[in-house]
Amino acid sequence: MRITLKISLLTTAWMLLTLIIINIIVFILFMKTTVDMEKDTTIQKADDIVKYFQAETDYTPEQINSKLKALLTEHSYIRILQADNQVLYEVTNEKPLAEKIKGKYVDTQESERRGISLAKKEKQVLIVRVPLKEGLNVKGSLEIGKELIGLESRKDILLWILGVSSLLAVILSLLSGRWLANIIMRPITNMIQTMEDIERSGIPKKIIIHSETRDELQTLANTFNLMIDRLEENFEKQSQFVSDASHELKTPLTVIKSYANLLRRHGLKDQEMADEAIQAIHTEATRIQKMTETFLDVASLEKEVELEMNLVNLVSLCQSILKQLKHVYKRDIILHFEESPILILADELKIKQVIIILLDNAIKYSNKNIDVFLKKMEGNAIVCVEDHGIGIPQEEIENIFERFYRVDKARSRETGGSGLGLHIANRIVKLHKGEITLKSKEGEGTKVILHLPAGLELL
Numbered sequence: 001m002r003i004t005l006k007i008s009l010l011t012t013a014w015m016l017l018t019l020i021i022i023n024i025i026v027f028i029l030f031m032k033t034t035v036d037m038e039k040d041t042t043i044q045k046a047d048d049i050v051k052y053f054q055a056e057t058d059y060t061p062e063q064i065n066s067k068l069k070a071l072l073t074e075h076s077y078i079r080i081l082q083a084d085n086q087v088l089y090e091v092t093n094e095k096p097l098a099e100k101i102k103g104k105y106v107d108t109q110e111s112e113r114r115g116i117s118l119a120k121k122e123k124q125v126l127i128v129r130v131p132l133k134e135g136l137n138v139k140g141s142l143e144i145g146k147e148l149i150g151l152e153s154r155k156d157i158l159l160w161i162l163g164v165s166s167l168l169a170v171i172l173s174l175l176s177g178r179w180l181a182n183i184i185m186r187p188i189t190n191m192i193q194t195m196e197d198i199e200r201s202g203i204p205k206k207i208i209i210h211s212e213t214r215d216e217l218q219t220l221a222n223t224f225n226l227m228i229d230r231l232e233e234n235f236e237k238q239s240q241f242v243s244d245a246s247h248e249l250k251t252p253l254t255v256i257k258s259y260a261n262l263l264r265r266h267g268l269k270d271q272e273m274a275d276e277a278i279q280a281i282h283t284e285a286t287r288i289q290k291m292t293e294t295f296l297d298v299a300s301l302e303k304e305v306e307l308e309m310n311l312v313n314l315v316s317l318c319q320s321i322l323k324q325l326k327h328v329y330k331r332d333i334i335l336h337f338e339e340s341p342i343l344i345l346a347d348e349l350k351i352k353q354v355i356i357i358l359l360d361n362a363i364k365y366s367n368k369n370i371d372v373f374l375k376k377m378e379g380n381a382i383v384c385v386e387d388h389g390i391g392i393p394q395e396e397i398e399n400i401f402e403r404f405y406r407v408d409k410a411r412s413r414e415t416g417g418s419g420l421g422l423h424i425a426n427r428i429v430k431l432h433k434g435e436i437t438l439k440s441k442e443g444e445g446t447k448v449i450l451h452l453p454a455g456l457e458l459l
């Protein structure tokens with residue numbers, strides 16, 4: 001069943017139930033107040049009669065009869081009974097009614113509503129009985145019986161009004177339910193259509209928001225659009241990565257291919273040329289190997305990465321890195337620290353990778369000595385790698401963490417970089433909930449500062 005139909009049926013059913021309850025209450029209250037009003041006027045009349053008889057004691061039967069007759073209203077009877085239920089006086093203008101209802105002596109006031117059948121019709125009758133104790137030569141009770149003539153017709157009118165108004169309300173409720181359901185469903189239908197389009201074409205597409213409703217449905221549509229934005233961004237990033245990566249691989253592959261061609265054409269006849277070709281092929285192949293390793297690194301860091309968190313002493317970690325690098329690069333790298341150990345909770349291999357990336361840059365883009373500072377600051381550990389090299393132009397600094405971004409592409413080719421180092425470092429530091437900042441002045445040098453949360457409270 002469609003949700004619009006469901007909503008309109010449910011609202012109508014609810015409305016109908018409410019109407020039925022309200023109608024029953026209205027009907028009961030109406031009947032009760034109408035009968036109560038009749039009862040009050042009849043009791044008032046009975047009291048008047050009682051007072052009349054109490055005023056004097058020696059009325060003749062004719063006087064009594066004519067008094068009762070004078071007070072008689074339509075379709076009613078008035079009678080006076082004595083203690084043994086014997087009727088002393090009775091006046092009526094509805095004989096069948098008086099015959100149907102047997103007189104009853106009472107010594108306290110009472111009233112009743114009774115349904116009787118008169119002339120093959122069901123009639124409602126009100127009977128009021130009051131004691132007649134003094135003032136009359138006979139002690140007895142007064143009984144007034146009265147057909148509730150207006151009640152039936154008023155009841156019919158009320159039922160008719162309630163019926164018609166309920167029917168109207170149900171029709172209105174059905175229509176408004178449909179209208180309401182359509183209002184609610186329009187954005188949802190819109191969303192379903194967009195999702196079906198996406199599913200069919202495979203192309204992310206946003207939901208068109210026609211008006212600002214600021215409700216949950218708009219929030220849903222906005223969230224969906226944000227999600228599509230993210231997907232598009234990721235989609236774009238991914239294809240950009242693939243094309244950048246292929247572009248990066250193209251140059252070394254072209255070099256390899258041309259040297260391989262050279263070798264194919266001339267074979268090993270020219271020993272010098274062959275040596276050069278083999279050397280070049282080896283260098284470029286090594287470069288490709290390094291590059292693919294870096295690509296894999298980037299790709300794996302794009303996903304949710306499980307870090308292997310352990311207590312790491314930054315001082316000893318840096319010392320061991322510097323020892324390794326010194327052998328390879330033969331450069332002066334000086335480690336400065338005031339206290340040891342400087343402990344953080346981190347993935348040691350990943351932090352090591354970050355420090356190597358920073359040192360690798362410092363080595364590549366400077367000739368003088370390099371300083372590494374380690375310190376503790378407000379629950380953070382700070383690692384600062386400072387070089388006195390070529391520096392980075394101010395306007396380039398904001399792009400430096402982007403994938404494949406290199407300030408001087410030609411020079412970077414010489415240095416063999418692929419522009420992924422800082423991107424990887426930034427991603428790893430972010431995974432550690434840390435921060436990486438870079439200060440640089442062209443021609444003077446660069447300072448890269450890592451803020452790593454100690455995270456010791458997690459232990």
Ligand SMILES: Nc1ncnc2c1ncn2[C@@H]1O[C@H](COP(=O)(O)OP(=O)(O)OP(=O)(O)O)[C@@H](O)[C@H]1O
Nearest residue numbers: 361362365391406407408417418419420421422446
């Ligand atoms: N210490 C530095 N001094 C001067 N320029 C730097 C320094 N560090 C980074 N850069 C500039 O930022 C660019 C991006 O650095 P990044 O480490 O991401 O890539 P790369 O060094 O070129 O290549 P890779 O690190 O992937 O081998 C570099 O190409 C370089 O232009």
Ligand SMILES: [Mg+2]
Nearest residue numbers: 361417421422
């Ligand atoms: Mg680098």
